[in-house]
Amino acid sequence: MLLDAWVAKRARIARLEAEAADLLATRAALFDQDVAEHPVHRDMARRSMIAEYAAAGHIGSGAVESAFADAEALSMHFPGVHDALRRGTIAVQHVRAILSASDPVRDAVRNRRIDAAAFVTYEQACLAVAERDSPTRTRVTARQIAAVIAGGSLSERHRRALDERCVTVRPLDEGMALLTAVLPEVYAVAIKDRLRRVAKAITGTSRDRAPGKASASPSPDAASMIPDGADREERSASDELFPATGGRTGAQLEADALVDLLLAADPSDVLGAGPDSIRATVQVTVAATTLTGEDERLAELDGHGPLLPDIAREFARTVTGWNRLFLDPEGVITAVDRYTPTEAMKRLLRARDQRCRFPGCPIPVTRCEIDHNHDYAKGGRTEPSNLADFCPSHHPLKHPDLHEVLRWTAHQLPDGAVRWTSPLGRSYDDHPPRRVMFT
Numbered sequence: 001m002l003l004d005a006w007v008a009k010r011a012r013i014a015r016l017e018a019e020a021a022d023l024l025a026t027r028a029a030l031f032d033q034d035v036a037e038h039p040v041h042r043d044m045a046r047r048s049m050i051a052e053y054a055a056a057g058h059i060g061s062g063a064v065e066s067a068f069a070d071a072e073a074l075s076m077h078f079p080g081v082h083d084a085l086r087r088g089t090i091a092v093q094h095v096r097a098i099l100s101a102s103d104p105v106r107d108a109v110r111n112r113r114i115d116a117a118a119f120v121t122y123e124q125a126c127l128a129v130a131e132r133d134s135p136t137r138t139r140v141t142a143r144q145i146a147a148v149i150a151g152g153s154l155s156e157r158h159r160r161a162l163d164e165r166c167v168t169v170r171p172l173d174e175g176m177a178l179l180t181a182v183l184p185e186v187y188a189v190a191i192k193d194r195l196r197r198v199a200k201a202i203t204g205t206s207r208d209r210a211p212g213k214a215s216a217s218p219s220p221d222a223a224s225m226i227p228d229g230a231d232r233e234e235r236s237a238s239d240e241l242f243p244a245t246g247g248r249t250g251a252q253l254e255a256d257a258l259v260d261l262l263l264a265a266d267p268s269d270v271l272g273a274g275p276d277s278i279r280a281t282v283q284v285t286v287a288a289t290t291l292t293g294e295d296e297r298l299a300e301l302d303g304h305g306p307l308l309p310d311i312a313r314e315f316a317r318t319v320t321g322w323n324r325l326f327l328d329p330e331g332v333i334t335a336v337d338r339y340t341p342t343e344a345m346k347r348l349l350r351a352r353d354q355r356c357r358f359p360g361c362p363i364p365v366t367r368c369e370i371d372h373n374h375d376y377a378k379g380g381r382t383e384p385s386n387l388a389d390f391c392p393s394h395h396p397l398k399h400p401d402l403h404e405v406l407r408w409t410a411h412q413l414p415d416g417a418v419r420w421t422s423p424l425g426r427s428y429d430d431h432p433p434r435r436v437m438f439t
Contacts, residue, residue, distance in 0.1 A: 003424070010091065014085050014086075020071075021074055070096065077106070155298060283364075302354045373388055408421060
């Protein structure tokens with residue numbers, strides 16, 4: 001059938017990507033041999049080699065440089081990842097996620113803070129996730145694994161990176177520009193969440209409050225201005241049309257809200273009326289010993305990756321309360337220490353699920369809906385073993401009003417995995433995220 005053919009073709013593409021990486025690794029090895037006798041010309045010789053491949057492949061030099069670097073990393077440090085790509089059990093996007101997150105490990109090994117055997121540990125842990133999950137989720141988990149292995153080295157990298165925060169503008173075509181803010185991740189995530197909440201508040205009114213008018217849907221040229229990968233995924237998650245607001249999409253409303261908040265708000269009036277009073281939500285996990293200052297273990301910005309303990313403690317000083325999490329030996333959330341049952345269950349689900357529980361979906365739990373896996377109307381109980389967070393796109397897939405030829409089903413297994421069964425009768429498991437304890 002078409003689905004099987006598509007899956008098989010994807011596996012074949014992965015195998016071809018592995019073969020392409022082999023060719024680049026072989027060329028890199030030959031390059032090292034060629035310049036051994038004339039090291040003074042090494043930089044220019046490599047630049048020439050990159051230019052040759054870029055011209056022949058009709059791609060940019062930066063992309064070729066990255067491809068060579070990835071191929072060399074696979075050959076030198078991550079043969080297991082390379083083999084998984086060769087077998088077609090992971091895609092090249094998984095490889096990029098694992099390699100990009102490995103920088104703290106490579107840095108710690110290069111500076112002899114940890115042994116080179118750490119590469120094997122990192123690789124095996126990442127493959128356990130990559131071979132059953134999406135590249136986006138793999139990237140998040142890989143960053144957590146790297147933080148555990150690199151230890152204090154990553155904390156130092158994070159502190160050095162704080163000095164790089166800045167705001168830049170790059171002109172684009174058609175009178176547009178790309179405004180880039182390099183910020184600590186937790187603040188960037190919070191800013192994005194607040195913009196989404198402002199946009200949602202605006203859609204609740206019939207009055208168009210934006211300073212400018214936007215078209216009902218982005219043009220192909222406008223869409224091409226959005227960077228590939230996670231940024232495009234984030235854009236599509238917000239891109240819903242709201243007729244009550246002049247036909248603007250969610251993404252356009254967020255962009256207009258950013259302009260309003262930056263240009264119209266006074267720093268002294270940040271808690272003003274209307275959208276200005278909307279607060280952002282982020283979920284942070286930190287050990288109690290770190291909160292009290294007994295250690296400097298990295299915290300976690302749920303759904304994204306490691307967080308400096310200083311920032312986590314700063315948040316602790318401003319929030320009204322924290323949830324105490326109870327974990328089983330494998331790091332799965334089993335309970336949350338709160339009194340009111342309904343709210344406690346919601347807190348537990350947010351802490352346990354972190355994102356939509358449809359396989360591969362990265363939508364964070366703050367934008368999801370709690371679902372009874374076994375319908376409440378049909379006897380399903382309101383308890384964590386029958387509850388899970390699904391995003392607005394995947395939740396309707398199992399709606400009882402759907403005809404059975406379109407309806408999916410979902411139920412939890414004893415290990416906490418949510419098993420989705422498609423209309424074709426195929427089953428796909430989504431396992432609950434494990435907590436990584438930073439040391």
